[in-house]
Amino acid sequence: MSGEADAKQSEKCRFWLLDVNHEPRDGKPEIWMWGVDDHGRRVLVIDRNFAPYFYLVLGAQETPETVLERVRRKQAELPSVEGFELTVRRFFGQPVYAIKVLCRNPDLVPELAEALSGVVGVERCLEGDVRYSMRYLVDNDVSPCGWLETEVAEEDGSGIQVDRVLVAKSAPKRIQMETTPKLRVLSFHAVYHASRGTPKPDRDPVLVVATVTDRGERKQFVAEGADDTFVLASFVRYVRQYNPDVVVGFETNRLHWQYLAARAKRLGVDFSVDRVGMLPHTSVYGHVSVTGRTSVDVLDLADELPEVKVKTVENLADYLGVKELGKQTVIDETEYASYWDNPSKRSELVKFAKERAECISGVFNAMFNYEAELSRLVGLPLDHVVKAAVGFRTEWYMIREAFRIGELIPERTERPYIPYVGGIVLSPKPGIHENVANLDFKSMYPSIMVEKNVSPDTYLQPTEPEPPQGVNIAPEVGHRFRKEPPGFYRRILTSLLAARGNVRQKMMNLSPRSEEYRLLDARQRAIKVITNAVYGYAGWIGARWFRKPVAEAAAAWGRETISTSIELAKQMGLDVIYGDTDSIFVKYDPQKVEALCRTIEERLGLEMKPDKINKLILFTEAKKRYCGLLPDGSLDMVGLEAVRGDWANVAKDTQEKVLELVLKQRSPDKAVRFVREHIGRIRKQKVSFRDLIIWKTLTKPAEQYEVNAPHVQAAKMLMKEGWELAVGDKVGYVVTHGAGKLYERVKPYVFASYGEVDTEYYVSNQVVPAALRILSLFGVDEKALLEAETPKQSRTLADFVT
DNA sequence: GCGCCAACAGTACCA
């Protein structure tokens, strides 16, 4: 073929990578990259030129050529081997010889690895567990949610729902482009007839599927009588017609894809909602994939928002300020059937589904930038990064760095769990303090790990001699780390810290309201999360690069750091009121605090600065619980019942109000009066029923509990009525009248009426303890809150402030 | 058999 002819056929394609998967075609593997090109066309770029591979690592004493020869001799028995390459890599920093085994078929890699690991001289087999499509992205240094460029030729693409199917003629290259193409996003919510507990696709029809697109088109597909064939068929038709890049739902991974597909199968409806005419299928991390589209479950996004305690779509939307939710009626799943079965209420159910689809869309939009940045940073496709836990995100970032520096990726192994000592927490000085600065170390653990070169590859075993470059020795635990060369973790953390610094620098010249600022903010947040996770990752027994002394040493240096800071503060005459891990609370004397921070930076090489200045701050006897009054007049409630998800709202709200009256109005007396009045309202059932619900998470299957915990009892009652509960679900219950143990008196809130609620329980076990947590500092006791008012000396806060 | 209490189980928080 002449060069000219070739040039006519091939062209450059620039595309934003949405998703990647691999397809075996005639026994040969293909990488399929789904994207949107710079003309807004949907493209599928296929690469047929990437061989899967793994490494055979040789023992240190072996002659590499000899082992290679032994391995070669086996090739005849192993037809799927494409070839061998002798290479030098590093494993935990040590140079090793490794044979790179190139294969024809990624699915046969584990089998081949097994067959070849037995060859004499082969010490271990590595990287056979890196998925082929991820291997491709890593080796080409390209990321999803970013732009790529490659030489392509167009190919016939019948049966595939994109504008162009292209074959890559060159390896893709990452290109610098900051824009995000306009993605087609379809959000949906489905409602099923829940006739007897959790709906079953074999029994219960789909009542409504409500959709909303990024263009604002809203549709509701509603069952006619008991016939839902139409609902499914028209939903599928609509998805195919709109052809979204992203499909968003709530509980899609756990529920909807499986349910809709099963229901469609039963009704004989073709449920191929993807871009290749196949059904949704289960993929890694428990994610359900829709080939060619990105399927996002808003429930997974909720994991990023720990402030939202009960993860309903509405709570998420409300927290993100997505929508005016004031007037929206939320219909509980347990009520779907009764709404549907009552013709006059059906339209309310449809309206609810429609509004929920809109909330889902809103939550996705609010979080898209962040998730896309995370995807680009760690290199996992958007739908996978959303589902992946922090440890895996961090690890994928590391895998990319490892590839760049020729470091082999360790295998995942099972190890025993042995805990180690962590950070220091001081007992606070109880009471109310005026003008207290909260001094924080900036990225303490990452900075220590960089500074001391703490890393799995710089760690010296106790038996190893000290290298000429010298070592850093961790206090208390004595672990030694080479000062040079820079360790794997140091490289990773240095580049992350620098990258975040650059982004933050750029942000300073932008208006916080600009789109670019918001994008960069999402980027710096993503970088921060990964940076801060590296220490935790190092101590995670599931980590590929786990070395217990690494985490243990970082923690020990952390303790030394905070102890030294406390000492210095005291020496400078600063009153230390509290401290936890990487922060100290001192009486705010601006000059002294500034001097302290300067000294610490000089002496320890770590940056410490005032984070918050509290006008007032309240501590009880307990660690990890306090409330500050900030200069802007807001309360910073930490650890207290008011910020916990497992106390009834009546108690949380009471405590918050008490804190306001005490700290803002400086009146414990008013707070006592408020609590007494509020108790009166509770006894008269004047508070909302919803505010009496206690939510607790089911952390294991209900049968496996050793004690009769109230929320488990409530869970069992739900299960008895046919409701399926999974580990991780929150159970909402109320306490009712009756005799015996608490667990004998609880009911799932959906089964209880206000009349049966034991308000006295809420008074004495929720509201009073939450209020006394604060008010006992002022000599208030239970009696003062519960018994008839006795005239007493009125006190002001001044009597208590120190 | 009853009340008391320490140990334990369980959950959710802070850094």
Added chain:
DNA sequence: ACTGGTACTGTTGGCGCG
């Protein structure tokens, strides 16, 4: 399925008592 440190509620079962 990132770490350890911590507070706190409610259950359980042993103990002394009568």
